[in-house]
Amino acid sequence: NAGVMQNPRHLVRRRGQEARLRCSPMKGHSHVYWYRQLPEEGLKFMVYLQKENIIDESGMPKERFSAEFPKEGPSILRIQQVVRGDSAAYFCASTAVAISSYEQYFGPGTRLTVT
Amino acid sequence: AQKITQTQPGMFVQEKEAVTLDCTYDTSDPSYGLFWYKQPSSGEMIFLIYQGSYDQQNATEGRYSLNFQKARKSANLVISASQLGDSAMYFCAMRGAGGTSYGKLTFGQGTILTVHP
Numbered sequence A: 001n002a003g004v005m006q007n008p009r010h011l012v013r014r015r016g017q018e019a020r021l022r023c024s025p026m027k028g029h030s031h032v033y034w035y036r037q038l039p040e041e042g043l044k045f046m047v048y049l050q051k052e053n054i055i056d057e058s059g060m061p062k063e064r065f066s067a068e069f070p071k072e073g074p075s076i077l078r079i080q081q082v083v084r085g086d087s088a089a090y091f092c093a094s095t096a097v098a099i100s101s102y103e104q105y106f107g108p109g110t111r112l113t114v115t
Numbered sequence B: 001a002q003k004i005t006q007t008q009p010g011m012f013v014q015e016k017e018a019v020t021l022d023c024t025y026d027t028s029d030p031s032y033g034l035f036w037y038k039q040p041s042s043g044e045m046i047f048l049i050y051q052g053s054y055d056q057q058n059a060t061e062g063r064y065s066l067n068f069q070k071a072r073k074s075a076n077l078v079i080s081a082s083q084l085g086d087s088a089m090y091f092c093a094m095r096g097a098g099g100t101s102y103g104k105l106t107f108g109q110g111t112i113l114t115v116h117p
Helices: none
Strands: A005-007 A010-013 A019-024 A031-037 A043-050 A053-056 A065-068 A075-079 A088-095 A110-114 B003-005 B010-014 B019-021 B024-026 B032-039 B046-052 B064-069 B074-079 B088-096 B105-107 B111-116
Touching (some): A005 A088, A010 A019, A019 A088, A019 A110, A043 A075, A075 A088, B003 B105, B010 B019, B019 B111, B024 B074, B032 B074, B046 B064, B046 B074, B074 B088
Parallel strands (some): A010 A110
Antiparallel strands (some): A005 A019, A019 A075, A031 A043, A031 A088, A043 A053, A065 A075, A088 A110, B003 B024, B032 B088, B088 B111
């Protein structure tokens, strides 16, 4: 059973370009969370999605950031017009059930560098 | 709102000795889960141990144990018999059980553990 997959692992974008980060949850998992880790900091929640639904996007910046989890295919975190402050590691995690006792399985992360 | 505090930016331990990494939390949820993750220099997040708020006994997983003191709102990680491979960043995290928490994790700032030979 493959784990959570994220691609690309490393992404370099120039200021003003778009970044698309992909996350394939573990088989059978329908809950996906995205987290951002700025340098030297802990992970911060961004958005929680179920298939075809955004449930909680309280951690997402209001502009330039969007997320989706279509019926088929991976979850996508999209950052438009990237700025240097978007440079970070972006992790997604999946779980089978969104309650406190269930472990969230993390992907390896995507390291975004904005030049 | 949930909050996790890790007050030790860095810790040092001699190989084969035990070390305790501190974590305090704050929440108004009656039910919650507490997690510890390890992040080595390669960057991935590795799950170590879980403690439920209603669990009567402290969680243990091999060399890892969680010293859970609910009244003091602390969930310290104890690593016994440290190994060089334990050198990494360690994060304490909390997950709410319902309402608008939706199971998202709230992380502390992390503690960098260095194991000396």
